[in-house]
Amino acid sequence: MDFKTFYNEVVTDHNMHPLHKHPIEDPDIEMEGVNPSCGDEITVQLKVKDGIISDASFIGDGCAISQASADIMIDMIMGKNVTEARHLAENFIKMIKGEATPDEIDELGEAGALSDISHMPARVKCAVLGWHTIDEIIKGMDK
Amino acid sequence: MTDTQIREKVKEYRKQFPLLTQDLAYLDNAATTQKPLGVLDAVRDYYEKDNANPFRGVYDLSERATEAYENARAGVAAFINAGAPENIIFVRNASEALNLLAYSWCEDNISEGDEIVVSVMEHHSDFLPWKYMADKKKARLVKLEPDETGYISDEALDKCLSEKTKIVALTQVSNVLGRVNDIKHITGKVHSCGALISVDGAQSVPHMKVDVRDLDCDFLSFSGHKMFGPMGIGVLYGKSEHLEKMKPFMYGGEMIQTVHWDRVTYAEVPHKFEAGTVNVGGAVGLAAAIGFINEVGWDIIEAQEEILTKRAIDGIKAMNKIRIIGSRDAFDHKGIVTFCVEDVHPHDVADILGRAGVCVRAGHHCAQPLMDFLGVKSTCRASFAFYNTEEEVDRFLEELSKVRGLLGYGF
Numbered sequence: 157m158d159f160k161t162f163y164n165e166v167v168t169d170h171n172m173h174p175l176h177k178h179p180i181e182d183p184d185i186e187m188e189g190v191n192p193s194c195g196d197e198i199t200v201q202l203k204v205k206d207g208i209i210s211d212a213s214f215i216g217d218g219c220a221i222s223q224a225s226a227d228i229m230i231d232m233i234m235g236k237n238v239t240e241a242r243h244l245a246e247n248f249i250k251m252i253k254g255e256a257t258p259d260e261i262d263e264l265g266e267a268g269a270l271s272d273i274s275h276m277p278a279r280v281k282c283a284v285l286g287w288h289t290i291d292e293i294i295k296g297m298d299k
Numbered sequence: 300m301t302d303t304q305i306r307e308k309v310k311e312y313r314k315q316f317p318l319l320t321q322d323l324a325y326l327d328n329a330a331t332t333q334k335p336l337g338v339l340d341a342v343r344d345y346y347e348k349d350n351a352n353p354f355r356g357v358y359d360l361s362e363r364a365t366e367a368y369e370n371a372r373a374g375v376a377a378f379i380n381a382g383a384p385e386n387i388i389f390v391r392n393a394s395e396a397l398n399l400l401a402y403s404w405c406e407d408n409i410s411e412g413d414e415i416v417v418s419v420m421e422h423h424s425d426f427l428p429w430k431y432m433a434d435k436k437k438a439r440l441v442k443l444e445p446d447e448t449g450y451i452s453d454e455a456l457d458k459c460l461s462e463k464t465k466i467v468a469l470t471q472v473s474n475v476l477g478r479v480n481d482i483k484h485i486t487g488k489v490h491s492c493g494a495l496i497s498v499d500g501a502q503s504v505p506h507m508k509v510d511v512r513d514l515d516c517d518f519l520s521f522s523g524h525k526m527f528g529p530m531g532i533g534v535l536y537g538k539s540e541h542l543e544k545m546k547p548f549m550y551g552g553e554m555i556q557t558v559h560w561d562r563v564t565y566a567e568v569p570h571k572f573e574a575g576t577v578n579v580g581g582a583v584g585l586a587a588a589i590g591f592i593n594e595v596g597w598d599i600i601e602a603q604e605e606i607l608t609k610r611a612i613d614g615i616k617a618m619n620k621i622r623i624i625g626s627r628d629a630f631d632h633k634g635i636v637t638f639c640v641e642d643v644h645p646h647d648v649a650d651i652l653g654r655a656g657v658c659v660r661a662g663h664h665c666a667q668p669l670m671d672f673l674g675v676k677s678t679c680r681a682s683f684a685f686y687n688t689e690e691e692v693d694r695f696l697e698e699l700s701k702v703r704g705l706l707g708y709g710f
Contacts, residue, residue, distance in 0.1 A: 163706060171707075172706075194644075195662070195663045195676060196676065217644075279650065282646060
């Protein structure tokens, strides 16, 4: 695979200048996600009001893929209701598994820039770290 | 021998490794090494000509399988100067050797309040079994800390040893720092306080002469696949006085003398530790790998690995924003060069190098306590075998120099 499609501008930009990498005040929910292959940990923080994600962020260090992916994710779920956010997370995970339809990838907007990672088994865990964490958070809210 | 002569010899031996004809710079030898034809042929030959279940049949073929297995054991014993083949227990890998040892030895020798000393630079396989047994036995796990270059001082060791110390678990070569610990000296100190020492030889046995009787260590563990042998075969060496007293680790076929409903006696050492059908093909392959190492000779292996290590470390030192982990002196790195690129995560570094055909490892290297101690999350590691070339090191350095730029950072 061509290098440029993988570490593309979307990824390097979000990695170098993340918009949402900071703690938020009094988060309603926070959850840690761990990538066992490298030991990276990120924590996703959310404020949820009436089922709407009113504020969100992530903290922690990781590779360019995991950082960019988490930053894009926060961008996308902000202001969405939790059902929509979960739907996006499921789409993203499907995309990384190589199972998403073109329409589903379209729905993912900027996150679609990470689609090539489906061909890179070693990096899959990096890409899904944030998305998997948000999926777990929302699953937990159902209970 | 001059560097030119070494280069020529390496070039010849390298031809015996079919995988190395691919357009790759394989620099992940601390994880596993490639296999020479002699090893591949030996395994194939065994399965083609001598394969049967050893020890069980009385027919000639089974006896040949038994002989192949026991010859391999004798070969390993001679290689590390173990004294007798009975001191060699075949296992799957160093992890299994260390689990066998920790479970079996601690069972009867560790009680509440005892102390087990483990260095902070151990691979998880030489940390977790001891931690598990210490917790189980309500014993204390004592952390032995080197300085940040990996050097273990007498003071650091003395602080950990006491009359409560029962065993010390220490690697001979750190899989991250590459530092060679002075096992002979440390063993003397450990013994004089009445404790035993278990040496993790996974990164030393493939790269230097290890003589267990000269070191006087009580146990030594290593894996075959890191020394040109097949995966799935490893070794636990132990002094007879300890092995005789230890209980079996796994129970089952071939590790018994007699079994009745109410009365069981176990086989002699080493068979009491080798339950079930053993890995004869693996043992034969390991013996062939040892034959290969003996043929090449430690002088060439060590000289070439030194040349490569020095070239890599000098090259990295000449670059900006790349930090070598451990000693700044190439002489302190036994073929292992671990580093961090400023601002760039090690997984990205390894991925970018990988795309350019340079295979290095990234992550915590199964040594997370050491990462904590060094204050890093993870690192990259290039590790050499004697079959690597200076051209491969240069290719690695060339690609490494591009990494920051490719991720949008300045140099």
